[in-house]
Amino acid sequence: ISMYHKEKSIQVKNSASALYNNLGVLRIAPRHLTYFTVVHANVVNMVSASWDGLNYSHRQLQSKEPNVATSTSLIMQAAFCPLPSRDLLVVTSQKGIQMYESDGSIMVYWHALDTPETPTAQAVFARGISAVRESYICVGVSSGAILVFDVPIKGSNITLSEVLKEHKESITDIAPECSGQPGMECIADLVSADDGGNLCVWKSGEDFQLLNNIPGFDMSCSSVKLWKGTVVAGYGTGQIHLYEAVTGILHAEINAHARWIYSLDIAPFSGLLLSAAEDSLVRVWHLTMTPETNSVEVAHLHNECVTDTQICGAKFCDGDGYAFAVTGYDLSEIIRYTQS
Amino acid sequence: MSERTLPLVFINLGGEMLYILDQRLHALNTSDDNSEKVMNDIVGTMFGKDFMDELLKPQQLYSHRTMKTVLTRLAHASIMRLNPASMDRLYELMVMAFKYQVLLCPRPKDLLLITYNHIDTIREFVKDTPVVGNKVDETHRKIIEIYSSLPEGEFQLLRQTLLIFFQDMHIRVSLFLKNQLQNPNGRFALSTSGPVPYGMDVPGLIRTFDRKGREVRRSEFPTGGSYTSPIRKGCFELHGDRVIRLGMNMYTVNHPEETHTSKAHSVKVITDDTPNLLAKEELNLLARLMGSMKADDMPKTETGFQINLFTTDQEEEEEPLFGVINIQAMQDEQAATQLAQIAGQFAEGEEQPENLSSSKGDDLLAMMDDL
Numbered sequence A: 001i002s003m004y005h006k007e008k009s010i011q012v013k014n015s016a017s018a019l020y021n022n023l024g025v026l027r028i029a030p031r032h033l034t035y036f037t038v039v040h041a042n043v044v045n046m047v048s049a050s051w052d053g054l055n056y057s058h059r060q061l062q063s064k065e066p067n068v069a070t071s072t073s074l075i076m077q078a079a080f081c082p083l084p085s086r087d088l089l090v091v092t093s094q095k096g097i098q099m100y101e102s103d104g105s106i107m108v109y110w111h112a113l114d115t116p117e118t119p120t121a122q123a124v125f126a127r128g129i130s131a132v133r134e135s136y137i138c139v140g141v142s143s144g145a146i147l148v149f150d151v152p153i154k155g156s157n158i159t160l161s162e163v164l165k166e167h168k169e170s171i172t173d174i175a176p177e178c179s180g181q182p183g184m185e186c187i188a189d190l191v192s193a194d195d196g197g198n199l200c201v202w203k204s205g206e207d208f209q210l211l212n213n214i215p216g217f218d219m220s221c222s223s224v225k226l227w228k229g230t231v232v233a234g235y236g237t238g239q240i241h242l243y244e245a246v247t248g249i250l251h252a253e254i255n256a257h258a259r260w261i262y263s264l265d266i267a268p269f270s271g272l273l274l275s276a277a278e279d280s281l282v283r284v285w286h287l288t289m290t291p292e293t294n295s296v297e298v299a300h301l302h303n304e305c306v307t308d309t310q311i312c313g314a315k316f317c318d319g320d321g322y323a324f325a326v327t328g329y330d331l332s333e334i335i336r337y338t339q340s
Numbered sequence B: 001m002s003e004r005t006l007p008l009v010f011i012n013l014g015g016e017m018l019y020i021l022d023q024r025l026h027a028l029n030t031s032d033d034n035s036e037k038v039m040n041d042i043v044g045t046m047f048g049k050d051f052m053d054e055l056l057k058p059q060q061l062y063s064h065r066t067m068k069t070v071l072t073r074l075a076h077a078s079i080m081r082l083n084p085a086s087m088d089r090l091y092e093l094m095v096m097a098f099k100y101q102v103l104l105c106p107r108p109k110d111l112l113l114i115t116y117n118h119i120d121t122i123r124e125f126v127k128d129t130p131v132v133g134n135k136v137d138e139t140h141r142k143i144i145e146i147y148s149s150l151p152e153g154e155f156q157l158l159r160q161t162l163l164i165f166f167q168d169m170h171i172r173v174s175l176f177l178k179n180q181l182q183n184p185n186g187r188f189a190l191s192t193s194g195p196v197p198y199g200m201d202v203p204g205l206i207r208t209f210d211r212k213g214r215e216v217r218r219s220e221f222p223t224g225g226s227y228t229s230p231i232r233k234g235c236f237e238l239h240g241d242r243v244i245r246l247g248m249n250m251y252t253v254n255h256p257e258e259t260h261t262s263k264a265h266s267v268k269v270i271t272d273d274t275p276n277l278l279a280k281e282e283l284n285l286l287a288r289l290m291g292s293m294k295a296d297d298m299p300k301t302e303t304g305f306q307i308n309l310f311t312t313d314q315e316e317e318e319e320p321l322f323g324v325i326n327i328q329a330m331q332d333e334q335a336a337t338q339l340a341q342i343a344g345q346f347a348e349g350e351e352q353p354e355n356l357s358s359s360k361g362d363d364l365l366a367m368m369d370d371l
Helices: B004-025 B032-046 B050-055 B064-075 B084-104 B108-125 B131-146 B152-165 B174-178 B280-292 B333-349 B361-371
Strands: A004-006 A024-028 A031-039 A042-049 A054-064 A075-082 A087-093 A096-101 A107-112 A126-132 A136-141 A145-152 A158-166 A171-176 A191-194 A199-203 A209-214 A221-227 A232-235 A239-244 A249-256 A261-267 A272-277 A283-292 A297-307 A312-317 A323-328 A333-339 B080-083 B194-195 B205-209 B215-220 B227-229 B305-307
Touching: A004 A297, A024 A087, A024 A312, A031 A075, A031 A209, A042 A075, A042 A087, A042 B080, A054 B194, A075 A126, A075 B080, A087 A126, A087 B227, A107 A145, A107 A239, A126 A191, A136 A171, A136 A191, A145 A171, A158 A199, A171 A209, A191 A221, A199 A221, A199 A232, A221 A261, A232 A272, A249 A297, A283 A312, A297 B205, A323 B084, A323 B215, B004 B032, B004 B108, B004 B131, B032 B064, B032 B084, B032 B108, B032 B131, B050 B131, B050 B280, B064 B080, B064 B084, B064 B280, B080 B084, B084 B108, B084 B152, B108 B131, B108 B227
Parallel strands: A126 A171, A171 A221, A261 A312, B080 B305, B194 B227
Antiparallel strands: A004 A333, A024 A031, A031 A042, A042 A054, A075 A087, A087 A096, A096 A107, A126 A136, A136 A145, A145 A158, A171 A191, A191 A199, A199 A209, A221 A232, A232 A239, A239 A249, A249 B205, A261 A272, A272 A283, A283 A297, A312 A323, A323 A333, B205 B215
16 A cells, blocks of 8 residues: 555646745634635635635735846745744745735735846846744845745734855755654754755744755755754755754765755654755655664655656645645646555 | 746757757758858857847846747848748747656756757757857856856746746647646646756755754655656766757657647647837847847848748738737636736736837837838
8 A cells, every 4th residue: 555645636726936945834723614825926825725625715826026027037936834823825926025924815914026227147146035933034145145034923014133154055945844743942043054055054033043054965955844853955966965954964874866956845743854856756765863873864755756747845744744735837636645 | 036047048949949950951851052151041040249248147037928039130131031820839848848848857057068958959950050159158158157156046036937938838738738838728747756956965864963963863764756866967068968858859850850849738828029119228139139140141142942841721811020919719617717817918928118209219119110
């Protein structure tokens, strides 16, 4: 019996663009709904899906243009930022950062990037989105800077609190510690990754503190996760590396995929890891921590092949990893899988 | 996104255009003199210093409308004249070929090898005319100089920008269908077997380490594919074995039917052109590119010859060069949905700029009308 089986796909108004981490998922348990976001060029497609599979509603968000005479601003990423007090949807593009209420109904904040008058060879864009701790949202920029926004409990008085300048190359992905264990003190709160494969580990606060810098090997880290103090990083080489966040010690190295990895996700309650790449494959792994030896074990559990598709987004739909969803370049659907 | 796509777009699309023109000119028994003149004129203009310098400036990749306009002008830099239906077919073939190459590109950096494959063949086309051959070499050197040192992440950004440009295009090409590179639904076939890209490891291995960095365990997992070690590295210099075959000339003189795009069951979309819907930036690029193709390079039209590139099943329509959206009869729901999406996409993609009331805007509009 296969570990997972395919469910009915959700149709989306546009096809997914080939962008890293191109799937956002937010589970709204009280209302038995799940929100999904998929980026298509300058548009974010949002689908709200009821758990009984009977109701789907769609919405589209456009990238904000500073003025109509310029060409379209392409969106790099859309991601949900769940905070204790509220959930926001953050959309990053070539021109700036938009923050919405989680259902996409109202834009609560706009931050414009510094774009030069005449284009330079270095592209300008924002990419890499993460909620951290109680009230921060971190967004990466093509220069390597990370913008830290302070988010009030409600309202639109979001402010830029700090700019972290540690990375020298474009930010690719940012992720919070997601162990989901109340009372577990994690030293590191955040990990950020860049196009050179460099990983920075941070402690959040009024002033963010750099705990560690794990050097890359000249290969883009397109997707990164932080779970129980372990960094899980996916690279353009198709490899996945597991590091101890604060020391940088390499726990494991997986030759996981035959093409560029585009998305990683972790189900925090079960330790399941999801990886997806341009090679058409989604793989499910299991991570086991052994606190006594401070070691991490990786076991491979399952493969899914999405025929003739370069996958660009893959995420678990719940904290146990009971279900996951997948998007692919040029596909106008969100493919779903559930445990058998 | 990437500001460096234009030179690669024009060299690769232009290269595909030349492959098809070369094949069709031979298939139609065009005189050697005429064929050579056509190739030399187009290549000479495409690789002209002014035109290339404009392309090499950092800038966004604009719409298919703009690309098609410039490529049409390039084609008409020769004594050959293409009718609008031919130009549409030509553009479809060019774009689908390049989309295939970009999608299948093993590593993002291999985009350069694909480009160099095109340049290598173009060089062959004009080998009897050193003046033009030199222009090709000069451009090749510039490309090497500018792109060679870019990191992989930047190439992937470039590739992602190109993939957005090609998004939702599933025009079926008989040559691709015949060789099973493309499925009947228009999507390209992606293999889960074969050599991994250069510099990558064959998947299947998990290695675990102790705190001192020593490997303590090695285990294998089933990959669901059958992968092999990479083949040797391609050459990124001016001359050499590129190893990768993407970007080489697929068309041969012996199979004229291979340049057909499939009409039935597919969606044919000719981009709608109303000049004042182009963003100002895009019009400016168009003006600069047109201006950089020098007037004295343009041959006199009296010596030109009309060519019907492709035999079509239906009668030629008397359309302006850029007509309205032309929709084929469709038979299945999927195509209908796809059409709605594509039509919607083009409609939504139109900019609504403020009135171009400045005289510069009017000049650009007038120029567009002259085409």
